[in-house]
Structures are given as structure tokens and as C-alpha cells.
Amino acid sequence: MHQNSAMKHNEKTELGDLDLLNVMATSVLVVNSALQVVTLNASAQTLFALSEAKLKGRCLIDLFPQGLALEQAAQRALSEERSFMERGIYLGMHLSEKLFVDCSVTPLWLGEGPPAVVVIEMTNVARHRSIQRDGQMLTQNHAASAFIQGLAHEIKNPLGGIRGAAQLLERELGSKTLAEYTQVIIGEADRLRLLVDRMLEPAGQLDVKEINIHEVLEHVRLIVDSEHGAQISILDDYDPSLPLIKADRDKLIQALLNIVRNAAQAVFPLRGNVTLRTRVQRKFTIASQLHRLVMVIQIIDNGPGIDPELGTSIFYPLVTGRPEGTGLGLPTAQSLIQRQGGLVGFESEVGKTVFSVWLPLGELK
Numbered sequence: 001m002h003q004n005s006a007m008k009h010n011e012k013t014e015l016g017d018l019d020l021l022n023v024m025a026t027s028v029l030v031v032n033s034a035l036q037v038v039t040l041n042a043s044a045q046t047l048f049a050l051s052e053a054k055l056k057g058r059c060l061i062d063l064f065p066q067g068l069a070l071e072q073a074a075q076r077a078l079s080e081e082r083s084f085m086e087r088g089i090y091l092g093m094h095l096s097e098k099l100f101v102d103c104s105v106t107p108l109w110l111g112e113g114p115p116a117v118v119v120i121e122m123t124n125v126a127r128h129r130s131i132q133r134d135g136q137m138l139t140q141n142h143a144a145s146a147f148i149q150g151l152a153h154e155i156k157n158p159l160g161g162i163r164g165a166a167q168l169l170e171r172e173l174g175s176k177t178l179a180e181y182t183q184v185i186i187g188e189a190d191r192l193r194l195l196v197d198r199m200l201e202p203a204g205q206l207d208v209k210e211i212n213i214h215e216v217l218e219h220v221r222l223i224v225d226s227e228h229g230a231q232i233s234i235l236d237d238y239d240p241s242l243p244l245i246k247a248d249r250d251k252l253i254q255a256l257l258n259i260v261r262n263a264a265q266a267v268f269p270l271r272g273n274v275t276l277r278t279r280v281q282r283k284f285t286i287a288s289q290l291h292r293l294v295m296v297i298q299i300i301d302n303g304p305g306i307d308p309e310l311g312t313s314i315f316y317p318l319v320t321g322r323p324e325g326t327g328l329g330l331p332t333a334q335s336l337i338q339r340q341g342g343l344v345g346f347e348s349e350v351g352k353t354v355f356s357v358w359l360p361l362g363e364l365k
Contacts, residue, residue, distance in 0.1 A: 266303030
């Protein structure tokens, strides 16, 4: 009893003090004894993709129709007057992704008597796993890219020698029929040289300037439209409030062009759709660094999806799901975006593939 009284004394506060919650990276909901939302922080609004105005005053069970476990946890904190953890709670919402959270549930006293509110601190389990996966992917991609670029340099010189020897041999041959074979050698050497040059493309200094991301996307759309004509539809879903972003325009165009071309090729035989979407996302982690704001560019297609066996290996050089592909477009895009402090990720299922490009806005948190 003495311990419980001490906890009550230590946890007395005023709801006005809860403005401090907005500086927290975790998502926080505060509900009253009727399990109605009293307040929430900015991270919670981002997690649920709903504004404070749409969340305040609503009951937990209305917000999360399949989240009975969350309602029970809040009720238990009120009745038992103690804090505890709940792991892997599923929140059923309108969201396109399945949302699982770990929760810390804490009763709060605003005066004498029973607890007045419950503070629910939530961590997006899927996002944490994604951060770990992204970190591993970035490390592996750096290693793979360094290996491939080193290998490319080693291949480049012998290719020049092979091509030169074939040209000299062709001059000594009297037969046009035999010269056809030297032409094959020269042609294949040129093809491999072009492939090697593409492996080395991400190198070079960045030319960072303020750019309008929608101008860049429209430029990319014009190029892909000219390649496919009316055989695909490229739609836009832009957020007009997005600010200018500091980036290398040419390298950003190349990265986005590689991704949009992949999407167009995926839907090309089906006369499908590709959607270019832009949004702002709050409190997003890239390579273990938490950013207050990031710009997210999504390239969405309704094609057959990516072979699950390929997984994140699609960002490795020379890995491709198409017989005619070189396996260099996505690794190059990832490398170009990483060099500008960003990240490329994807989610795919039959009928919907989403490639997301995250680029930091402003300062690190």
C-alpha cells in the first residue's frame, strides 16, 4: 500500500504538462477512465495516419475495432492501478499495412482517488524490424557495391585489350566470313564495357541544390511516357505543400527513372497503371539516424509483383527477375539515393508493388 501511494504521488501531474509528449519518438495515447482519447502526441498521429482532431474524444474500441487487447490493457491498468507491458498487440484499422505494437500501459493520478487517465506508449514492432532490416541491407549493399565496383575496374582493362586484339586480327584476315567472328568479339567486348560503365555510374561528386521534387517527377514521367506511349497510364498523387529539397537533381532523376522504368516494365504487357505519390513523414529512421521530417516518394504499380524469393536481394548488382534485365537499375538507384542521405525500400504482393524513396527534410532530430 505504501509503495502504491508513493507511485501515486510521483505520477501526479496536469494534462497541460503532456505537451512534452510531442518530443518523444514513440507514439503516446492518453485515455480517460471511459477509455476515450484525451490527448496524443505527433508520433501517434503519424502512426495512425489520422489528425488529433479525428482522434480526440473517441473510444479505443471505435478507433481499433480489432484491438480488443489494447482496450483490455487500458482497463486493467485502471482497475489494478499499476503499470505493465503488452507485446504484439494487433490494431485493426483502415491502414493498408498490418499494425502490431508493443505497449507500455501506465495509470496516472491527477488528484486524490482512483487513476484519472492511462498513458499508452506504443512502439511499432514492424517498423523496428524494418529499421533493423534496412540497416542490414544498407551494410550488405555497401559491401556488394564496393566489391562490384572493384571487379568492374579489373574487368575494364582486359576488355580493352581483347577488343584491340580482335581489331588487329580482323585486318589480317582475308575472309569476310572469318571477319564476322571478330565482329562478334568486338560487339560483345563493347557490350561488356557498357555494362561495366553502368556499374561505375554512382561515382562522382554530388551537385546539391534546392529542387522541386514534383518538377523532377514530371521530368521522369515525360521520359517514361515517351518510351511506352499509351500502353501504360502514369498517374500522380502529389502533396502540393511539400517544400523544396536539397539534392543532386541529375542523380535523383537517374535514381527515380530506374525505379519508374521498372514499374512501367512490370505493367507494360498488362496495360496497367503506375502512380507517383509524394508525402511528408514524421520521425523516420534512416541508417540509425532519426529524422524529424522526411519526404517519401512512392512509385506504385499494379503489376504481378516481385518474386518473394528475390527479397531484398533485388538491390544487389546483377540480380533481376526479368530475363532481359541487367540487374543494375535498382542497385544504382539505391546507391544514388543513399549518397544523398536517403533510402529505397519496397513492399510487394500480386497486384500491388510499392517502391518508397525516403529523403531527409531539414535537420536530424
